[in-house]
Amino acid sequence: MSMSDTAAATSRFNWLPRFGRGPFPLYAGATIIVFWVIVALLTPWIAPYDPIIQDLTQTLQPPSLAHLLGTDNFGRDVLSRIMWSSRIDLQMGIIGVVFPFMIGTIVGSLAGYFGGWVDAVFMRILDVVLAFPFLVLMLSIISILQPGLVSFYIAIALVGWVSYARLIRAQVLVLKNSDFVIAGKSLGFSHLRLMFKHILPNSITASIVFSMSDVVLVVLAGSSISYLGLGVQPPTAEWGVMIAEGQNFISAAWWMTTFPGLALVLMAFGFSLLADGLGEKLGVRE
Amino acid sequence: MPALLQVEDLKVHFPAGGLALPGAPKRLVKAVNGVSFDLARGETLGLVGESGCGKSTLGRAILHLNPITAGKVIFDGTDMSKGRSADVRKLRSAAAMIFQDPYNSLSPRRSIGDTLAEVLRVQRKIPGGKIAERVRELLTLVGLSTDLINRRPSTLSGGQCQRIGIARALAIDPQLVIADECVAALDVSIQAQIINLLIELKQRMNLSLIFIAHDLGVVRRLCDRVAVMYLGRIVETGPVEQIFRAPKHPYTAALIRAIPAIDPDQSLPQQPLGGEPPSPLHLPQGCAFHPRCPAVMEQCRHDPFPAGRQIDGRDVACHLYPTAQPSFNGQGNI
Amino acid sequence: MTAPMPARTTAGAPVLSVQDLVVSAKTPQGPRTIVDGVSFDLHQGEILGLVGESGSGKTVTCRALMRLLPATSLGIRSGSIRLMDQDITHLPEDRMCRLRGSKIGMIFQNPTSHLDPVMRIGEQIAESIRFHEGASRREAKAKAVDLLRQVGIPDPQSRVDNFPHEFSGGMRQRALIATALACNPGILVADEPTTALDVTVQAQILRLLLDLRDQRGLAMILITHDLGVVAQTCDSIAVMYGGRLAEIGPKRALLREPRHPYTARLIACQPGASAGSGPMPSIPGQPPSVNAFPSGCRFHPRCDLAIATCRQEQPPMREMSPRHLAACHRAEEVAPLRADADANRDRKAL
Numbered sequence: 001m002s003m004s005d006t007a008a009a010t011s012r013f014n015w016l017p018r019f020g021r022g023p024f025p026l027y028a029g030a031t032i033i034v035f036w037v038i039v040a041l042l043t044p045w046i047a048p049y050d051p052i053i054q055d056l057t058q059t060l061q062p063p064s065l066a067h068l069l070g071t072d073n074f075g076r077d078v079l080s081r082i083m084w085s086s087r088i089d090l091q092m093g094i095i096g097v098v099f100p101f102m103i104g105t106i107v108g109s110l111a112g113y114f115g116g117w118v119d120a121v122f123m124r125i126l127d128v129v130l131a132f133p134f135l136v137l138m139l140s141i142i143s144i145l146q147p148g149l150v151s152f153y154i155a156i157a158l159v160g161w162v163s164y165a166r167l168i169r170a171q172v173l174v175l176k177n178s179d180f181v182i183a184g185k186s187l188g189f190s191h192l193r194l195m196f197k198h199i200l201p202n203s204i205t206a207s208i209v210f211s212m213s214d215v216v217l218v219v220l221a222g223s224s225i226s227y228l229g230l231g232v233q234p235p236t237a238e239w240g241v242m243i244a245e246g247q248n249f250i251s252a253a254w255w256m257t258t259f260p261g262l263a264l265v266l267m268a269f270g271f272s273l274l275a276d277g278l279g280e281k282l283g284v285r286e
Numbered sequence: 287m288p289a290l291l292q293v294e295d296l297k298v299h300f301p302a303g304g305l306a307l308p309g310a311p312k313r314l315v316k317a318v319n320g321v322s323f324d325l326a327r328g329e330t331l332g333l334v335g336e337s338g339c340g341k342s343t344l345g346r347a348i349l350h351l352n353p354i355t356a357g358k359v360i361f362d363g364t365d366m367s368k369g370r371s372a373d374v375r376k377l378r379s380a381a382a383m384i385f386q387d388p389y390n391s392l393s394p395r396r397s398i399g400d401t402l403a404e405v406l407r408v409q410r411k412i413p414g415g416k417i418a419e420r421v422r423e424l425l426t427l428v429g430l431s432t433d434l435i436n437r438r439p440s441t442l443s444g445g446q447c448q449r450i451g452i453a454r455a456l457a458i459d460p461q462l463v464i465a466d467e468c469v470a471a472l473d474v475s476i477q478a479q480i481i482n483l484l485i486e487l488k489q490r491m492n493l494s495l496i497f498i499a500h501d502l503g504v505v506r507r508l509c510d511r512v513a514v515m516y517l518g519r520i521v522e523t524g525p526v527e528q529i530f531r532a533p534k535h536p537y538t539a540a541l542i543r544a545i546p547a548i549d550p551d552q553s554l555p556q557q558p559l560g561g562e563p564p565s566p567l568h569l570p571q572g573c574a575f576h577p578r579c580p581a582v583m584e585q586c587r588h589d590p591f592p593a594g595r596q597i598d599g600r601d602v603a604c605h606l607y608p609t610a611q612p613s614f615n616g617q618g619n620i
Numbered sequence: 621m622t623a624p625m626p627a628r629t630t631a632g633a634p635v636l637s638v639q640d641l642v643v644s645a646k647t648p649q650g651p652r653t654i655v656d657g658v659s660f661d662l663h664q665g666e667i668l669g670l671v672g673e674s675g676s677g678k679t680v681t682c683r684a685l686m687r688l689l690p691a692t693s694l695g696i697r698s699g700s701i702r703l704m705d706q707d708i709t710h711l712p713e714d715r716m717c718r719l720r721g722s723k724i725g726m727i728f729q730n731p732t733s734h735l736d737p738v739m740r741i742g743e744q745i746a747e748s749i750r751f752h753e754g755a756s757r758r759e760a761k762a763k764a765v766d767l768l769r770q771v772g773i774p775d776p777q778s779r780v781d782n783f784p785h786e787f788s789g790g791m792r793q794r795a796l797i798a799t800a801l802a803c804n805p806g807i808l809v810a811d812e813p814t815t816a817l818d819v820t821v822q823a824q825i826l827r828l829l830l831d832l833r834d835q836r837g838l839a840m841i842l843i844t845h846d847l848g849v850v851a852q853t854c855d856s857i858a859v860m861y862g863g864r865l866a867e868i869g870p871k872r873a874l875l876r877e878p879r880h881p882y883t884a885r886l887i888a889c890q891p892g893a894s895a896g897s898g899p900m901p902s903i904p905g906q907p908p909s910v911n912a913f914p915s916g917c918r919f920h921p922r923c924d925l926a927i928a929t930c931r932q933e934q935p936p937m938r939e940m941s942p943r944h945l946a947a948c949h950r951a952e953e954v955a956p957l958r959a960d961a962d963a964n965r966d967r968k969a970l
Contacts, residue, residue: 179391183451186349187405187458188378197404201395336818443906444674473673474845478889478902485899500819503891507900544823546848548890550872554830554852558823562788 026277032270049077070255096218104164112172171203212275296357319518332505335515382455388447399435445476524600634661641699669850672860725800742780862918869944879946
């Protein structure tokens with residue numbers, strides 16, 4: 001059970017790059033993420049141009065000294081827009097993971113620990129969520145609410161928790177029969193204490209590692225949804241939006257899609273390295 | 287003196303896993319199938335048997351860690367089988383368990399000082415300000431240096447972890463300790479250290495101890511009485527030396543004969559006891575031991591499980607002794 | 621050495637000879653010696669018991685002589701292993717592969733994990749016969765049935781088509797023995813073969829191993845932590861401590877007059893060794909960790925005979941009586957701790 005669940009949860013990331021084991025991926029990943037965080041924090045001061053104001057005299061300029069990464073069809077500086085985007089994309093990655101993580105952890109703990117009807121009810125809900133393709137479910141929830149970032153966060157919280165719940169539940173099922181939990185029970189520890197002080201700290205590492213890879217997925221999902229016009233609305237800069245806008249100019253202005261794409265890949269790369277390194281460091285086997 | 291613990295006709299049955307045909311009767315694992323015994327204060331009882339005989343299930347059922355199907359567990363005058371939460375709380379503050387796997391029985395992400403302090407905090411038997419002092423006392427009591435207080439279990443040896451397990455059990459000032467195969471996972475030289483610690487502690491603290499083991503040699507050293515289990519029932523119980531010197535039940539005899547002696551002049555039995563314990567899912571008819579019994583008689587195959595009878599100061603459940611006095615505390619079993 | 625065994629002889633050339641075997645582990649801090657200078661001979665029909673606590677190096681020694689060490693982490697650094705007349709210390713893997721099973725077989729502690737769960741028992745036995753002897757499918761199956769009969773599986777004709785999960789624990793160990801013996805190896809290495817079994821089943825398996833030795837003249841290495849098992853089955857005993865041989869010799873001499881303090885203590889603290897109450901003899905302290913072997917004699921921190929020399933100098937192996945060697949500076953002063961008289965008297969009364 002635990003094996004197959006973990007495998008199912010991680011198999012979506014088989015295509016992500018994998019490097020040597022040991023601390024190197026951890027440090028490399030952390031460096032990339034720290035780089036993006038710094039960029040996101042400092043953007044208002046260091047971005048060379050405004051990301052939204054159009055300058056129709058400078059449309060579709062190739063990369064040059066004035067515009068290091070070129071300009072788009074409205075004459076906006078691509079570098080500045082990428083920098084501003086990093087703020088939104090990081091925020092999407094973090095908020096889009098924190099809520100599913102918390103919901104999934106609580107649901108998984110309760111279901112695994114108490115079993116019986118609690119487990120049955122949560123697992124049926126989970127089956128229903130899993131029965132729909134991820135993006136289709138996201139899209140329908142967002143379109144019911146209304147296109148925008150907030151709807152995106154709500155949708156990802158409603159859909160994303162299932163992976164965490166399954167991971168945690170599988171671990172809890174094993175751990176709740178382990179000797180140290182029985183020992184605690186025999187010494188009069190309450191259910192809450194056993195669940196959150198003894199079982200959870202030992203079952204959560206796999207979820208933490210998974211959440212790092214999940215950030216990648218969420219950012220990609222956010223970008224795809226923005227690309228489809230249901231997430232971040234133009235003219236706000238977001239990598240997915242930028243790629244979508246640049247698509248029509250791909251032959252005339254390759255820089256409009258290539259650089260946001262590279263930025264997205266670099267951040268995804270950072271998180272996936274971080275996930276690998278953390279997994280190794282925390283002893284999580286896949 | 288009244289017994290600290292009385293177990294009366296205790297049964298623990300589990301539904302078997304796996305697929306059952308619809309309409310077919312539900313398959314039950316009869317792990318414990320009618321066990322009765324008393325344990326006096328300060329007494330040590332060895333519970334011995336092969337894997338699957340139900341000895342660990344019995345130990346956990348006594349501590350209310352397994353659901354009980356039928357029968358009574360009376361601890362210090364209170365019937366625990368009703369499972370009232372106030373009663374269970376009382377049991378939790380007076381009875382503790384020591385586990386087989388020294389590493390797995392300690393929370394891996396907590397320091398050992400934390401592990402011990404937590405028990406003291408939850409049980410509220412001593413004021414909060416004295417907890418740190420009591421933790422150091424407990425470590426000293428089990429023969430560990432107080433320098434280890436901030437170490438994680440993974441940095442300790444198996445023997446050290448098992449001492450922590452014992453200290454944790456003693457933290458609640460128990461009247462009853464159930465030790466489930468607590469030396470089986472240790473090296474021989476460390477086993478002896480732990481056994482000696484248990485001998486010393488039970489004398490010093492007047493503990494009642496149920497020592498669950500498959501190793502008869504260990505039981506002989508530590509216990510006053512021994513109960514031999516086979517497939518969910520006690521087949522023979524009595525003072526440990528008497529049973530070792532002259533076992534009455536054919537299974538007990540085979541079990542004792544099978545311990546390899548460290549005597550170069552003695553060779554392995556030419557005809558060891560054949561067969562293996564059957565699955566508790568398909569208990570044989572009659573006496574459960576009859577398919578392996580060297581002294582099997584016709585009635586063993588058909589008659590119900592033999593009633594416990596008193597011979598030579600011990601109780602035996604075997605058709606070989608039809609004329610002996612029936613045991614007083616058995617309902618058809620020992 | 622008591623009962624005359626026709627096939628057993630200690631004269632003549634040994635079938636297996638290990639000389640000064642050193643095995644080291646690769647660690648980030650450089651190589652670390654796990655097994656240090658182990659030497660012993662095994663003759664036809666002899667059962668050698670290799671005794672030691674966890675971390676003593678007994679399992680690594682046997683994996684080394686099977687050439688089954690994981691190449692990425694462990695390696696033979698020096699010494700030699702001779703199987704029959706062949707030096708196999710550095711034999712290439714493809715040639716070693718042909719020797720395993722046909723000249724030297726191995727059985728393990730946990731038969732369940734060493735049998736393929738999705739393959740019929742008969743096929744697993746036949747596989748090795750077909751590989752080593754090139755027998756036909758039908759011949760191999762007939763031989764598998766015969767082997768199952770020899771290892772005491774009732775109704776082998778139908779059992780041969782069972783899967784491992786249809787066997788009980790003891791029967792799985794019997795089946796594993798049958799696979800190891802399929803191609804008539806002269807040597808069987810048994811790594812804790814009865815540790816996972818119940819005591820009554822353990823007696824059956826040990827009886828089977830003894831019978832097989834008598835019928836086939838097998839030489840056997842029996843790795844165990846249980847001196848009782850060794851006392852009842854082996855002809856000679858090697859005691860390992862901290863990666864080195866502490867003592868080696870004929871069973872009777874070693875158990876009656878141990879010449880290493882560790883052996884003497886180990887015999888005394890076996891739980892079955894003594895009756896009565898009161899504290900058991902024990903060995904203070906912990907077995908040494910592979911990462912930090914003590915200087916000099918590795919037993920000195922736990923030894924009540926230790927003197928200054930023991931802390932500084934590694935004791936050489938000295939012959940104390942014929943073929944009985946001990947590595948102790950004070951071997952002459954070791955007195956056997958006799959506590960087992962009671963237990964044995966009782967057992968004889970049964």
